[in-house]
Amino acid sequence: MKKLWFSFAVVFSLSFAVLGWIGTRVYQQMPPIPRSVVSTDGTVLLADGDIGKGKNVWQALGGMEVGSVWGHGSYVAPDWTADWLHRETSFVLEEWASQEFGASYGSLSAENQAKLRGRLEEMYRKNGCDPATSSVVIEPVRARAFESCLQHFSSVFMSGEKAYAIPAHSVDTPEHMRQFAGFIFWSAWAAAANRPGDSVSYTHNWPYEPFVGNRPTGESVLWTGVSIIMLQVELNKTQQDLAAEPGTVRELVSRNFARLQAEGYLDVNGRSIIVKDLPGLQREQESPQ
16 A cells, blocks of 8 residues: 555646646746737837737637637637737738739739748748837737737727627727737737747747748657657557457346356246356356456
């Protein structure tokens, strides 16, 4: 008994040690929540505390019951991080295409599209968070893209969207709507901006968005493959284990009854079971299995 308690204590201690280490790493590596978001021309998009207040608006809506953020939540509505990131980057590409080529992005040649995408990726992968002021600094074109996304999200959450099961006036005031949009913008910023000194974003390049270079990394592919292989090995092992088991109670009874009948202990006459060798059945019962 003491050995069992000792084993339990070791497993318990190691498990919580690992959980504590992982929790510490998550806290150390989490994306910073900036005090403000400003553009290089001095425009303040989000003031001190707006992102945190926007998170509260999100939670008041039902949080992960209404769409998802970073892939966590329900799928009745879109992943708002992915939706915002794609809308914002599409706005920037369309504006650049109009300014430089006088045409829509989709109508440009592959060479010119690649040129704009390269510039876009460079802009979005740049972290932009100033540790001294705890502010994220973005280009004016991103500030205009923010306003465009805000308009779309206001339509969804203030006017309602039946396709997403979101009723009208889900967000009650323009102030709350801007704060909520700020929270979603922050999640999209963290999904695209590289970690300091690294070449992957805070979310390890999730969600997939080729406009900003968000593609699965080699590590993601490797560990996904390892997980699938281990799962398959375990499933195969489980299937083999199950095949070696006697099966269901009904199958077990049927097999043993057929064996006892074949060995002359029992017989069946209609719906009656005739015991032909009672001493033999008793010996069968007492014999070790």
